[in-house]
Amino acid sequence: MKKVRKNRVAGNWKMNLNLQEGLSLFSEISNMAKDELRGAQELIICAPLSHLYPLVQLAGKQSPVKIGAQNIHHEAAGAYTGEVSAAQVYSTGATHVIVGHSERRAYFQEDEFILFKKMALALQQGLQPIFCVGETLEQREFGDYLKVITKQLREILEHISPSDFERVILAYEPVWAIGTGLTASPEQAQEVHRHIREQVGSIFDYHLADQCSILYGGSCNKENAKDLFAQKDIDGGLIGGASLKSRDFIEIAKVFN
Numbered sequence: 001m002k003k004v005r006k007n008r009v010a011g012n013w014k015m016n017l018n019l020q021e022g023l024s025l026f027s028e029i030s031n032m033a034k035d036e037l038r039g040a041q042e043l044i045i046c047a048p049l050s051h052l053y054p055l056v057q058l059a060g061k062q063s064p065v066k067i068g069a070q071n072i073h074h075e076a077a078g079a080y081t082g083e084v085s086a087a088q089v090y091s092t093g094a095t096h097v098i099v100g101h102s103e104r105r106a107y108f109q110e111d112e113f114i115l116f117k118k119m120a121l122a123l124q125q126g127l128q129p130i131f132c133v134g135e136t137l138e139q140r141e142f143g144d145y146l147k148v149i150t151k152q153l154r155e156i157l158e159h160i161s162p163s164d165f166e167r168v169i170l171a172y173e174p175v176w177a178i179g180t181g182l183t184a185s186p187e188q189a190q191e192v193h194r195h196i197r198e199q200v201g202s203i204f205d206y207h208l209a210d211q212c213s214i215l216y217g218g219s220c221n222k223e224n225a226k227d228l229f230a231q232k233d234i235d236g237g238l239i240g241g242a243s244l245k246s247r248d249f250i251e252i253a254k255v256f257n
């Protein structure tokens with residue numbers, strides 16, 4: 001028995017599925033979770049903002065699956081046409097939000113200042129952030145990926161209180177593995193996960209580091225999840241493509257049964 005930490009499997013639907021498709025996929029996932037999972041894992045679906053409230057209504061109190069957003073704006077409120085705040089997301093009943101995803105860093109120029117504001121607002125408003133870090137292929141090949149990860153973690157976590165950090169979920173998502181079919185090997189992933197846990201230990205303390213869930217993301221699927229999740233410091237997954245198929249997503253979650 002290696003872990004006392006919570007195991008989590010989070011789906012990131014990205015900008016896929018219309019509302020009806022999203023509701024029906026969620027129902028399938030939720031029913032399969034009720035029938036086939038034994039409660040040893042927390043399931044979260046991070047859906048488009050337009051789907052949050054209907055999904056929360058559909059989930060009701062019966063569904064074992066939690067609902068999260070993929071993004072919030074970095075200001076609390078105001079004249080930001082088209083944006084959605086942490087408080088607005090929270091008011092839908094959603095419980096989680098992804099912050100720092102590499103697609104947001106790359107396509108929406110989200111730097112550490114913006115990411116810190118998002119983390120602070122998520123935590124203030126009662127949302128549980130899933131904070132993502134990960135290196136590009138170039139950074140991996142250059143050999144300084146652990147430095148990159150250290151920087152991404154420290155520039156945010158050093159400004160968060162230990163009690164707030166208790167609600168943070170971390171995710172390691174190598175950019176070169178996202179949506180590419182190239183998965184980090186269990187050993188490659190474990191090396192970085194261990195490093196992340198050590199960084200958390202040195203920023204806060206080793207008790208918090210030991211409690212913190214660190215998810216792996218990047219072409220994680222039902223074939224490779226078992227070997228990845230067997231690693232000592234990997235506590236679950238952040239799943240993109242495979243979360244769009246109920247059977248695949250549940251098979252990944254079943255690794256923890």
Ligand code: PGA
Pocket residue numbers: 012173177178179180217218219220238239240241242
């Ligand atoms: P992927 O995406 O599983 O499709 O690689 C993971 C993610 O971006 O969170």
